[in-house]
Amino acid sequence: MADTSVAHAHESHHPEHQDDANLWEGAKEPFKASYGKLMMWYFLLSDAFTFAGFLIAYGALRFSMPTWPEPDFVFASFPFVNAHWPLIFVTFMTFVLIFSSVTMVRAVQEGHRENRKGVVFWMLLTILGGATFLGSQAYEWTTLIVKENMTVSQNPFGRHIADGIYLNADGTEAKNEDGSPKTFQKNESYLLHKHDGEFDIPKVKYTTGAYAGQVKEAGFGPKAFGALFFFITGFHGFHVFSGVLFLTIIMINAASGLYAARKNGYEMVEKMGLYWHFVDLVWVFVFLVFYLL
Amino acid sequence: MAGHQTYEEQKALVFKGLMLLGAITIVEVVIALLAKGHLIHGVKFTEGFGHYLYMLLMIGFSLYKAYFIIFFFMHMAYEVRGLALSVLLPTALLVWAIIAFFQEGNSWGNRRELIKEKNEERVKPVPAGQPQGYILSKDDFRNKI
Numbered sequence: 001m002a003d004t005s006v007a008h009a010h011e012s013h014h015p016e017h018q019d020d021a022n023l024w025e026g027a028k029e030p031f032k033a034s035y036g037k038l039m040m041w042y043f044l045l046s047d048a049f050t051f052a053g054f055l056i057a058y059g060a061l062r063f064s065m066p067t068w069p070e071p072d073f074v075f076a077s078f079p080f081v082n083a084h085w086p087l088i089f090v091t092f093m094t095f096v097l098i099f100s101s102v103t104m105v106r107a108v109q110e111g112h113r114e115n116r117k118g119v120v121f122w123m124l125l126t127i128l129g130g131a132t133f134l135g136s137q138a139y140e141w142t143t144l145i146v147k148e149n150m151t152v153s154q155n156p157f158g159r160h161i162a163d164g165i166y167l168n169a170d171g172t173e174a175k176n177e178d179g180s181p182k183t184f185q186k187n188e189s190y191l192l193h194k195h196d197g198e199f200d201i202p203k204v205k206y207t208t209g210a211y212a213g214q215v216k217e218a219g220f221g222p223k224a225f226g227a228l229f230f231f232i233t234g235f236h237g238f239h240v241f242s243g244v245l246f247l248t249i250i251m252i253n254a255a256s257g258l259y260a261a262r263k264n265g266y267e268m269v270e271k272m273g274l275y276w277h278f279v280d281l282v283w284v285f286v287f288l289v290f291y292l293l
Numbered sequence: 294m295a296g297h298q299t300y301e302e303q304k305a306l307v308f309k310g311l312m313l314l315g316a317i318t319i320v321e322v323v324i325a326l327l328a329k330g331h332l333i334h335g336v337k338f339t340e341g342f343g344h345y346l347y348m349l350l351m352i353g354f355s356l357y358k359a360y361f362i363i364f365f366f367m368h369m370a371y372e373v374r375g376l377a378l379s380v381l382l383p384t385a386l387l388v389w390a391i392i393a394f395f396q397e398g399n400s401w402g403n404r405r406e407l408i409k410e411k412n413e414e415r416v417k418p419v420p421a422g423q424p425q426g427y428i429l430s431k432d433d434f435r436n437k438i
Contacts, residue, residue: 031376060398072329091322102311277366288355
């Protein structure tokens with residue numbers, strides 16, 4: 001009698017006690033999520049740490065530099081338009097990713113309804129969104145590399161550390177076209193241009209700050225900027241690229257009826273959806289760190 | 294998963310998400326252009342209190358977008374609590390990483406002048422003809438084995 005009451009009390013604390021005997025049979029899902037979905041979540045968690053590491057490195061290096069290129073000066077080009085439109089093109093890219101995230105949610109929802117045509121249609125739109133984003137990034141990179149000469153080890157985008165005036169090659173003060181002295185202000189952005197394959201680095205005379213009265217070169221900006229930009233946006237772009245590949249494979253599988261036969265509500269599409277939303281999520285922070293702050 | 298919602302409700306959520314994320318992004322960019330002095334001539338928040346306020350606002354908006362994507366697009370809101378906690382709690386470690394590494398970056402910045410000074414330091418030149426440094430003799434190796 002005593003034994004049974006103890007066993008009973010024990011059981012009431014652990015209502016699933018009896019199920020534990022079959023714990024390794026595979027029928028019981030931890031957190032009520034399938035193995036694949038759970039592992040996708042933990043993969044995304046680890047990937048979030050990788051991206052966070054990169055973005056924190058960006059922050060640490062930026063804090064260690066006396067100047068840092070201004071995003072609204074660096075990212076101001078727009079395809080087919082020869083104008084200075086700060087941040088407009090990256091806003092477009094952000095919208096492309098938001099749209100492709102939304103179409104992915106629709107694909108997952110159609111999957112739950114076992115609607116094959118709906119899944120394929122919305123996945124196709126998602127793939128188009130991803131490809132548009134990659135094309136936009138290709139344009140952005142090409143402009144920076146070919147037109148503006150930025151590479152992983154060279155950054156021609158700089159900012160003046162103090163007020164001053166530009167000097168001619170012979171050391172006299174440079175003039176604007178209307179005859180006024182060609183001055184600049186502290187924190188003003190500049191881009192070094194190439195002439196005949198050589199960078200044209202202007203001499204300047206500072207009028208304020210620690211170097212007041214001295215002649216210096218307004219040279220390259222922090223080298224780390226180029227490396228961080230190409231590495232972090234490249235790593236994100238690679239995620240988008242592999243996402244587009246897997247979306248294509250899964251769309252073809254869905255069209256072939258493979259997932260309909262599994263009768264699990266197109267779970268593969270749902271797992272792919274998690275990954276795709278994560279790519280959008282990372283872009284939220286890349287956008288914040290590189291373009292807004 | 295999300296079984297308590299009707300199909301119409303699910304579609305409405307998608308539309309709401311599109312509007313919300315789009316609206317926040319537009320507001321972010323407009324505020325960014327305003328703060329950096331591109332919209333109104335002479336109005337700029339690039340230094341001091343205004344700049345801190347601007348950065349806080351941008352981080353706040355981004356965190357809200359992240360919350361919405363994780364909880365509604367990725368359906369974390371409808372998962373078991375344990376799953377949500379096991380994925381979200383570890384990210385709290387990043388708070389410390391941000392504090393520690395930004396502090397470190399600041400310190401590199403402050404020591405930049407000192408590092409440059411030390412790099413430019415030169416040893417006093419030895420007069421020509423005299424041996425440089427210390428030359429080991431046989432005595433140095435005695436009784437050492």
